[in-house]
Amino acid sequence: MIFETDSLKIEQVEEVKSQLLAALENEAPMITLDLLYVNKVDLCIIQLFLALQKSTQKKNIQLTLKNCSESFINTLSLSGCSDLLKCSHE
Amino acid sequence: MFSQIFVDDEDDMAIKEGPQYLLFYLQSNLFALRGELISEIVELPDITKVPWMQPCVKGICNIRGAIVGVLDISARLMQGEFVQTEQTSLIIVSTLYDGLIQKIGLIIDKVYEVEVFEAHELQLVPNFGLPVKSYYIEAMLPYKGDFIPLLSLDKLADLEFLSQRENPHG
Amino acid sequence: MSEELDYFHEDAKEQLQMMESALLDAMDKGSNTEYIGTIFRAMHTIKGVAGMFSFDAIISFTHIAENLMDSVRNGKIVLGENLLMLLLECKDHVNELVNCAVESTDLPPQTLEKDKLLKSTINAYLNNSQAHLTPKESQNIETPNTNLWHISLALKDSFFDSGMDLISIIAFLKRLGTLHKVHPLLEKLPTLETIDPYKPYLSFEIEFEGDVTKETLVEVFEFVEDDIELEVFSVKEFLNTQEEKSIEEVQQIEVSVAQPVESPKIEPLKQELPDKKVTPVSQFLRVDSSKIDILIDTISEMVIANAKINRYVEENSAVELEEISIELSTLLEGLRNNVMNIRMVPVGESFEKFRRVVNDVAYRLGKKINFVIKGGETELDKTVIEKIADPLLHMLRNSVDHGIELPQKRVEQGKSEYGNVELRAYPESGSIVIEIEDDGKGLGLDAILAKAKAKGIITPTQQLSDAEAYKLIFEPGFSTAEVVSDISGRGVGMDVVRKNIEALKGDVELQSYVGKGSCFTIRLPLTLAIIDGFLFQVGKTNYIIPLDMVSEVIEYTQQYHVSMKDSKVFNLRGTLLPFLDVRSYYQEMSCQVCERQNIIVVKYGRHKMGLLVDELLGEYQTVIKPLGKLFVNAPALYGASILGSGEIALIFDIPALFEMVNIIRE
Numbered sequence: 001m002i003f004e005t006d007s008l009k010i011e012q013v014e015e016v017k018s019q020l021l022a023a024l025e026n027e028a029p030m031i032t033l034d035l036l037y038v039n040k041v042d043l044c045i046i047q048l049f050l051a052l053q054k055s056t057q058k059k060n061i062q063l064t065l066k067n068c069s070e071s072f073i074n075t076l077s078l079s080g081c082s083d084l085l086k087c088s089h090e
Numbered sequence: 091m092f093s094q095i096f097v098d099d100e101d102d103m104a105i106k107e108g109p110q111y112l113l114f115y116l117q118s119n120l121f122a123l124r125g126e127l128i129s130e131i132v133e134l135p136d137i138t139k140v141p142w143m144q145p146c147v148k149g150i151c152n153i154r155g156a157i158v159g160v161l162d163i164s165a166r167l168m169q170g171e172f173v174q175t176e177q178t179s180l181i182i183v184s185t186l187y188d189g190l191i192q193k194i195g196l197i198i199d200k201v202y203e204v205e206v207f208e209a210h211e212l213q214l215v216p217n218f219g220l221p222v223k224s225y226y227i228e229a230m231l232p233y234k235g236d237f238i239p240l241l242s243l244d245k246l247a248d249l250e251f252l253s254q255r256e257n258p259h260g
Numbered sequence: 261m262s263e264e265l266d267y268f269h270e271d272a273k274e275q276l277q278m279m280e281s282a283l284l285d286a287m288d289k290g291s292n293t294e295y296i297g298t299i300f301r302a303m304h305t306i307k308g309v310a311g312m313f314s315f316d317a318i319i320s321f322t323h324i325a326e327n328l329m330d331s332v333r334n335g336k337i338v339l340g341e342n343l344l345m346l347l348l349e350c351k352d353h354v355n356e357l358v359n360c361a362v363e364s365t366d367l368p369p370q371t372l373e374k375d376k377l378l379k380s381t382i383n384a385y386l387n388n389s390q391a392h393l394t395p396k397e398s399q400n401i402e403t404p405n406t407n408l409w410h411i412s413l414a415l416k417d418s419f420f421d422s423g424m425d426l427i428s429i430i431a432f433l434k435r436l437g438t439l440h441k442v443h444p445l446l447e448k449l450p451t452l453e454t455i456d457p458y459k460p461y462l463s464f465e466i467e468f469e470g471d472v473t474k475e476t477l478v479e480v481f482e483f484v485e486d487d488i489e490l491e492v493f494s495v496k497e498f499l500n501t502q503e504e505k506s507i508e509e510v511q512q513i514e515v516s517v518a519q520p521v522e523s524p525k526i527e528p529l530k531q532e533l534p535d536k537k538v539t540p541v542s543q544f545l546r547v548d549s550s551k552i553d554i555l556i557d558t559i560s561e562m563v564i565a566n567a568k569i570n571r572y573v574e575e576n577s578a579v580e581l582e583e584i585s586i587e588l589s590t591l592l593e594g595l596r597n598n599v600m601n602i603r604m605v606p607v608g609e610s611f612e613k614f615r616r617v618v619n620d621v622a623y624r625l626g627k628k629i630n631f632v633i634k635g636g637e638t639e640l641d642k643t644v645i646e647k648i649a650d651p652l653l654h655m656l657r658n659s660v661d662h663g664i665e666l667p668q669k670r671v672e673q674g675k676s677e678y679g680n681v682e683l684r685a686y687p688e689s690g691s692i693v694i695e696i697e698d699d700g701k702g703l704g705l706d707a708i709l710a711k712a713k714a715k716g717i718i719t720p721t722q723q724l725s726d727a728e729a730y731k732l733i734f735e736p737g738f739s740t741a742e743v744v745s746d747i748s749g750r751g752v753g754m755d756v757v758r759k760n761i762e763a764l765k766g767d768v769e770l771q772s773y774v775g776k777g778s779c780f781t782i783r784l785p786l787t788l789a790i791i792d793g794f795l796f797q798v799g800k801t802n803y804i805i806p807l808d809m810v811s812e813v814i815e816y817t818q819q820y821h822v823s824m825k826d827s828k829v830f831n832l833r834g835t836l837l838p839f840l841d842v843r844s845y846y847q848e849m850s851c852q853v854c855e856r857q858n859i860i861v862v863k864y865g866r867h868k869m870g871l872l873v874d875e876l877l878g879e880y881q882t883v884i885k886p887l888g889k890l891f892v893n894a895p896a897l898y899g900a901s902i903l904g905s906g907e908i909a910l911i912f913d914i915p916a917l918f919e920m921v922n923i924i925r926e
Contacts, residue, residue, distance in 0.1 A: 010420055013457040020452055042425045047449065048457055055451040078430045080442030080464065138801060138908040140887070141846035142895050150887060150900055152908055155561055157900045159890035187889045194890065255893040258847055 001033055007040035013048055020052050029061060036067035046079055053085060064088060108208040111231060112181070113238060115200040116164050119221040122205075122231050122240045127183045129193070131201060134178045142255040145171070151195060153182060160195045163246060167222040172197050187249045194247050207231050212240070264423070265362060267483075268309050272358045275302040277612070279351050283344055284615045288630075291339040299347060300329035306354060308479050312432045315361040318354065321375060325350050328382045337385055345623070346381060348616070353378055408440075409468045409477060412491045415460035419487040426484070430466070433480050437470015547602070555599050560883035563592055564902060571905070593881070603643070604786075607685045607694075608636020610645050614656050618681060621660045628667050628677055629660060634684035640692050644784055647764055648694070651757040655696050655780055656683065658753065663700030663778055673775070675699065691766075691808070692786060697779040703772040705729050712738065730770040734758040765898060767915050769865075783865055783915075793901070795880040795909060796860065796873045799848025802909035803873070804882055804901055809862050809914045813876060816857040830870050832861065838869040838921055846895075864914050869921060884911060896920050 001023055008016060023031050033049075049065070056063040068076075068087040076082040110125035132153065137160050139149040146165040150157050160180065164172045172178065177200040184191050212229040220227065226245045230237040279302035282295040307322035325347075331337045353374055360367050367375070415426070430442060442464060449461040468477070477492045478485075566588050573582045611633045622629040640648075664670075664679030671677055680699045685692060705726060712718045712732045724732075732738060736755040761768045766784035785791075785806075793804035814832075830839040839859075842848070859870045882901040887894060898913035 010458070017452070017455070017457045024452060043427055043460070043462070044420050044457065046427075047460065047462055048452070048455065050444075050446060050462075051449055051452045051455040054446075054449060055453060058451065075427050078427050078434070078439075078442065080444045080466075084444070084446075136907065138900070138910065139848075140891055140894050140897065140910065141848075142893075143891070147890065150891070150908055152902050152906055155557070155564075155902060157885045157887060157902070157908065159888050161890075190889065192889050194888075249889050253890050253892050255895065257895070 001031070003033070003035060003038050006037060008038055008045045009040065009042045010044040013044050016045065017048055020048070024052070024055055024059070024061070027059075030064070031056060031061055032064045032066055034067050035065055035069065035072055039069050039071045041072060041075055043079060046076065046081055049085055050081065108206045110204050110206050111240065112204055113202040113233070114179075114181070114198045115202055116198060117168060120202060120233075120236075120238045121198075122238045123181065123183070123196075123243065124240070125204060127185070127243050128181055129184055130182045132180050132182065134174060134180050134197060142257055144252060144254070144256055147252055148197065151180070153193070153195070156193065158182060158193050158195045160197060161247060161252070162197050163241075164197070164199070166246065167226060167241075172199065175199070177201075183243055183247065185243055185247050185249070192249065194249075196246070205231075205233065213237060215239070265313070268313060269358065269362045271309060272306050272354075275305050276351055276355050276358075277609075278302055280348070280616055281612055283348055283351065284619055286339060287341070287344050287619060291344075293333075296329065296333050296339060300326065300333055302351075303329055303354070304476070305479060305482070306358070308432075308476070309483070310361070311435060312428060312483075313361070315357075317367060317375070318357045318361055321350075321357060321379065322354060324379055324382050324386075325354070328385060331386060337388075343385070346378075346385075348620075349374075350378055350382075407469065407471060407494055409470070409472075409474075410493045411466040411468060411477065412463070412493075413466065413481070414463035414489040416487050416489065417459055419460045419484065420458055422484050422487045424484050424487075426464075429480060429484065433466070433468060433477075436472055436476070436480070437468055440467040440469055442466050552599060552602055556596075556883065559592060559596050559599060560902075563596075563881065563883075564906075566592060567903070567905070596881070603641050604639040605642045605645055606637050607640050607645055607692075608633065608638075610649055611636055611683055611685075613649075614653060614683065617653055618656055618660055621657055622664075622679075625661065626666060627660060627664050627679060629664060630678040630680050632680065632682045632684075634682065635686045638685040638687060638692060640685075640784065641786065644692075644764055647760065648766075648782070648784065651760045651782075652683070652694065652696070654753045654757055656681065659696055659698040659700065659778070659780075663698040663702075665701055687786075688783070691783045694782040694784065695779055696782075697777065699777040702774045702777050703730075703733070703770070704774040708732055727769070730772065733770060734768065765913060765915065767865075781865075791882055791884060791911075793880045793882040793909075793911065794860070795877040795882075795903075796858070797875040797877065798842045798846065798873050801846075801848060802877070802903065802907060803842070804880060804909045804911045805860065805862060805871075805914060806911075807879060809864055811861040811863040811868060814859045814861070816859050816872060830859070832868075832870065835868075837861070839872065840869065840917070840921055841872045843872070843874070862914050862917075864918055867918050869918065880909075882909070882911070 001019065003016075005012070031052075053063055055061075063086065065085055065087045073082060073087060076085060076087065111122045112125055112128055112131075113120055113122050115121075130153075135151045135153070137149045137151050140147070143149070146162045148160040148162050151160050152158075162172050164170065179198055179201055180195040181198055182193055182195050184193055186192070211232055213232060215224050215227045215230055217224065220239060222239065226241055227239040228242040229240045231240050279299050282298035282302075286292075286295040303322045303326040307319055307326055310318035310322065328337070332339050332343075337343070353371070356371050356374075357367070360371070419426075430439070433439065443466070445463045445465065446461075448463075449455070455461070474492050474494065478490065481488060481490050566585060569581065569585045569588075572578065573585055615631055615633070618629055618631045621627075659681050660679075664681065665673070665675075667677045670679065680697075682697045683694070684697075685694045687693070708729055709718070709724070709732075712729075712735070713720050715737055717732060717735050717738060718724065734754045734757065738754065758768055761782055761784070764784055766782060768783075769781045770778060771781070772778040791804075792807040794807050794810045795802060795804050797803070828839050829836045831837075856875075858873055858876050860873055860876075861868055861870050880901075880903070884899040884901060886899050887897065891897070896913045896917040896919075898911040898916075901909045901911055903909055
């Protein structure tokens with residue numbers, strides 16, 4: 001799943017949630033969020049990703065965040081969440 | 091994912107390209123005003139007189155909750171006052187004064203038509219044979235073998251001049 | 261401008277205003293720790309918030325200013341008069357920096373120059389204070405320890421509504437020192453299926469190291485203080501006091517965020533709490549005033565709609581509907597009052613700003629002033645307050661410059677060395693009165709008349725009443741200053757003052773006694789938008805007078821007729837009052853249906869007059885609509901109002917009417 005906006009914030013949280021829910025219902029063994037274009041996120045979105053992580057862990061789905069930008073990773077580390085979410089640069 | 095696609099609906103209406111003009115009667119003469127200046131045309135409402143104004147400033151009226159000054163342009167342009175009939179109408183125009191948009195109502199005797207004229211059709215104002223002073227006329231519009239004077243709103247609704255009061259007590 | 265930036269601007273202005281008040285108070289009453297604290301906090305808070313926006317010029321300047329104030333706070337530098345003046349300059353300078361930052365313009369060269377100058381002056385103060393320290397004192401200086409802090413923070417449900425992102429706050433925190441650890445607690449976080457995405461579920465434990473005070477750390481979170489539960493511990497102190505407790509207990513306390521920890525040893529930390537309370541939370545709810553205007557318009561449309569219901573009720577004698585309509589009227593009345601109250605603001609805040617000017621002017625002229633503000637709680641329409649500020653400022657300057665004598669001269673005349681200038685506001689029958697009174701040298705009528713004659717404002721033979729003579733000082737070109745000073749200008753002021761006040765539908769009067777002082781009295785309408793009016797008819801036209809200005813209504817009878825014949829005055833229980841036949845004055849058609857005529861006695865300030873009118877229609881709550889530019893010269897008319905029937909009523913401008921009638925009598 002790819003996000004095509006520069007910033008993912010509270011304004012988009014409802015929409016992102018419904019997309020993530022849809023991805024969960026697919027019952028695929030793995031969900032990958034492609035964050036190539038995303039530079040700005042806020043705590044609201046990070047919280048949502050963490051909630052997704054809780055869901056995927058329950059269902060034994062693997063969650064990966066790929067193509068994470070430096071600013072995204074920086075934001076994650078400021079919020080102390082970089083160890084919690086699995087990020088990759090590719 | 092968040093990109094939206096706009097489908098352009100290109101229904102082309104085949105009409106004459108150009109600005110619209112309102113043609114109307116004052117007494118028995120046809121005149122025109124630029125359509126872009128007109129915000130609406132209503133039936134002549136009740137007018138409340140404001141004291142000490144010039145004879146062509148009739149007072150104020152209520153246009154959907156807003157106070158609008160009313161100008162008798164027959165009186166301003168020609169002799170005599172307007173005579174109210176079933177067809178008497180009020181054209182609401184917007185004019186800029188002191189940096190503020192002011193709405194003014196112009197009393198006309200009868201709406202005739204809305205017509206489109208292209209810019210090149212506008213003619214110079216002649217010096218003679220006009221129903222009103224050439225000062226008030228911006229251009230002439232060729233219409234059905236005749237020429238209709240296009241009134242200048244700036245000259246017609248010159249608020250600087252019209253706001254001067256006539257003090258009956260000296 | 262983004263909302264955050266707007267907030268920053270508003271907050272900075274407020275901080276600077278408080279700093280100025282504190283500085284001026286310190287000048288008047290001598291410095292104390294409260295004032296010093298306020299000044300320090302202003303610089304400190306602005307620095308902190310500027311940091312979130314990376315406004316480097318502000319940060320670097322406020323940093324030095326904050327150091328200076330810190331030294332003052334620690335008693336290393338005495339807050340004397342010179343330093344107070346310097347700090348006032350600093351305040352102005354920061355204001356300048358803030359404005360540039362908010363408008364994102366480059367600093368103009370003179371501001372850069374000023375920046376340098378002020379910084380070097382401050383540094384000189386700071387260096388001096390270091391040099392003078394005795395070894396003993398230097399031991400007392402709290403060298404800031406590298407401190408380990410623990411911050412616990414839980415997000416309240418309202419957090420995401422605050423519009424602030426915690427991450428940028430943490431990013432700011434990082435600039436103050438080292439972030440050792442940010443640990444989010446996910447226990448409360450539900451799964452994606454059940455999450456309410458707008459509700460925060462997280463809390464954080466942050467370990468931070470930096471040479472900062474607890475206060476600083478608390479202020480980092482000031483913008484969201486209502487939306488979080490925050491606890492800040494110094495880890496060292498915490499461990500010291502808690503060392504005998506088991507680790508379990510420690511964890512318990514960490515978790516019980518924001519709950520008072522009942523350990524006496526933690527008292528030193530808690531003592532800062534009342535101090536923090538003083539830190540002002542912004543008192544503004546910024547609402548675009550056009551939104552309020554729309555509300556008022558809507559309410560007035562509802563009032564009109566309700567009047568239509570009333571008419572229907574009368575025509576169809578629908579009793580049940582009548583009750584509903586009455587209830588609706590009451591509700592609308594309440595709603596209108598509440599909406600109007602939004603526009604009303606106490607004048608005090610605006611008045612406080614004048615103290616600075618009065619002090620500045622007095623300082624420059626070598627005069628001593630005791631400036632008193634009274635009635636600051638009096639409320640006035642915000643638009644009116646904004647528009648009256650400049651005229652008031654000018655008049656205050658004038659009082660200090662021309663009114664108050666030099667200290668020596670005052671002593672010679674047996675007055676106190678300090679000149680008294682009082683600015684006061686109070687309500688009076690539908691108007692607000694603002695007075696500026698001084699106990700200076702006053703203005704003699706003879707002097708005014710002589711001057712006016714010399715300047716050709718009146719002819720040498722012209723006879724004037726006292727009130728008219730005092731009015732002369734508001735004429736263009738009139739100035740009583742013997743020497744034109746750079747402070748009150750060249751007599752171009754007072755006529756502009758009068759014009760501005762009249763544009764607000766107010767008026768201004770002067771009373772003065774030689775050697776005793778002067779008093780300017782300004783009367784302003786409460787609001788520019790809605791009035792309670794008294795509705796009546798003259799000829800075919802409806803008119804409204806503001807209800808507060810109606811003194812009484814009497815039926816017109818023969819007894820008045822005699823005394824009124826040509827004199828344009830009438831006899832009201834022995835008092836002769838000016839009298840105006842509105843119908844003939846406004847050339848209304850006579851109205852055949854109304855047999856009775858009435859006299860409405862109107863009052864304004866100390867004046868009264870009678871208006872001869874036709875039918876009385878009673879009280880009417882009305883929305884004032886402007887007549888528009890076409891009618892700027894309409895005689896003594898304020899605006900118009902649309903009645904329930906859709907008809908229009910003209911609203912009388914009573915002050916202007918008094919003026920006009922006076923003209924006619926001459």
